[in-house]
Amino acid sequence: MVKQEKQREKKWLLVKFGGTSVGSAHAIQQACQIIQTQHDQWGGMIVVISAMSGVTNHLIECPRAAIHHDTDLYSKIINGLQEQHLNVVKDLLRTSNLDETELFIQHQFQTLQAFCDSVQVIGEITARGMDTICSLGERLNAQIFSAYLQAEGISSKAVDAANLIITDDNHQNARPLMAETCQKCKELLVPLLNDGIIPVVTGFIGSTRQGVITTLGRGGSDYSASIIADCLEVDEVWNCTDVDGVMTADPSIVEDARVIPELAYDEMSEMAYFGAKVLHPKTIQPIIEKDIPLRVINTFNPEQAGTRISS
Numbered sequence: 678m679v680k681q682e683k684q685r686e687k688k689w690l691l692v693k694f695g696g697t698s699v700g701s702a703h704a705i706q707q708a709c710q711i712i713q714t715q716h717d718q719w720g721g722m723i724v725v726i727s728a729m730s731g732v733t734n735h736l737i738e739c740p741r742a743a744i745h746h747d748t749d750l751y752s753k754i755i756n757g758l759q760e761q762h763l764n765v766v767k768d769l770l771r772t773s774n775l776d777e778t779e780l781f782i783q784h785q786f787q788t789l790q791a792f793c794d795s796v797q798v799i800g801e802i803t804a805r806g807m808d809t810i811c812s813l814g815e816r817l818n819a820q821i822f823s824a825y826l827q828a829e830g831i832s833s834k835a836v837d838a839a840n841l842i843i844t845d846d847n848h849q850n851a852r853p854l855m856a857e858t859c860q861k862c863k864e865l866l867v868p869l870l871n872d873g874i875i876p877v878v879t880g881f882i883g884s885t886r887q888g889v890i891t892t893l894g895r896g897g898s899d900y901s902a903s904i905i906a907d908c909l910e911v912d913e914v915w916n917c918t919d920v921d922g923v924m925t926a927d928p929s930i931v932e933d934a935r936v937i938p939e940l941a942y943d944e945m946s947e948m949a950y951f952g953a954k955v956l957h958p959k960t961i962q963p964i965i966e967k968d969i970p971l972r973v974i975n976t977f978n979p980e981q982a983g984t985r986i987s988s
């Protein structure tokens with residue numbers, strides 16, 4: 678594992694925010710605060726973002742209800758999700774970007790309603806169709822987060838990872854094709870970074886070579902982050918979540934769980950593999966070869982050191 682000397686003078690940081698970290702207007706403000714604090718310290722920053730917490734589960738319920746001809750249920754879920762997202766943008770974007778973002782959200786939910794109506798008629802949902810539906814939460818949130826950064830005076834652009842992460846066609850658990858993915862990441866993200874623009878990339882999503890949307894498996898935004906980190910050879914990855922770091926046990930179950938300050942890649946892989954939900958089990962593998970350190974920190978308590986995972 679030889680750390681190669683990079684040509685770049687300035688360091689790049691990739692920051693991934695999980696569902697709770699971007700699950701409300703308040704959370705998005707906290708997350709944005711981290712970006713604002715770090716902005717001047719790095720030569721380039723990339724954000725990878727999840728759907729708001731709970732949204733992917735609700736999206737999955739929609740076609741299931743449609744199969745059972747429960748129009749009321751899926752329409753109610755769709756209306757509820759639309760309202761939730763519109764309320765967040767109303768709280769965040771008082772003037773600039775508001776109309777544009779609202780229209781984007783409304784259009785996406787109209788499409789989802791039409792999609793579920795057709796699932797109801799056909800009476801089935803394919804894994805491919807499910808991926809199109811599941812990807813909506815991340816696509817909405819990347820637009821919202823990017824619009825908010827812009828409103829705060831930070832140059833930013835929402836980027837759909839369907840244009841970056843090229844995968845096989847194993848829908849719902851797709852595997853990235855790394856050579857093609859890295860080529861796309863370099864083509865699309867490096868010019869933004871060189872222009873001082875923060876790409877806000879959808880986690881969880883990819884697409885096949887034919888451009889059909891895929892997803893990387895539940896909780897896969899962590900994996901998206903490390904795939905992009907590997908391709909761009911970033912200097913550090915920060916995984917911002919809702920706990921103070923990787924702990925000795927799941928703190929929602931074990932009250933006196935403690936933060937582990939340092940972990941080796943293989944130790945973290947093993948913990949994730951055996952069920953420590955804090956990181957997706959595939960997160961570590963892409964960053965090992967280039968020896969990219971990964972920090973797990975709490976979006977709501979970022980002054981804590983969290984956990985540093987490295988060789």
Ligand code: ADP
Binds near residue numbers: 698923
């Ligand atoms: P995110 O949405 O940020 O990706 P997740 O909900 O996927 O966050 O993962 C964070 C959750 O993982 C924590 O809230 C915690 O309950 C759970 N968890 C399970 N095992 C651990 C562990 N060993 N250390 C820390 N958190 C853990």
Ligand code: ASP
Binds near residue numbers: 814896
């Ligand atoms: N939103 C996706 C999920 O709930 C991916 C993620 O949050 O990492 O599984």
Ligand code: MG
Binds near residue numbers: 899
């Ligand atoms: Mg997660």
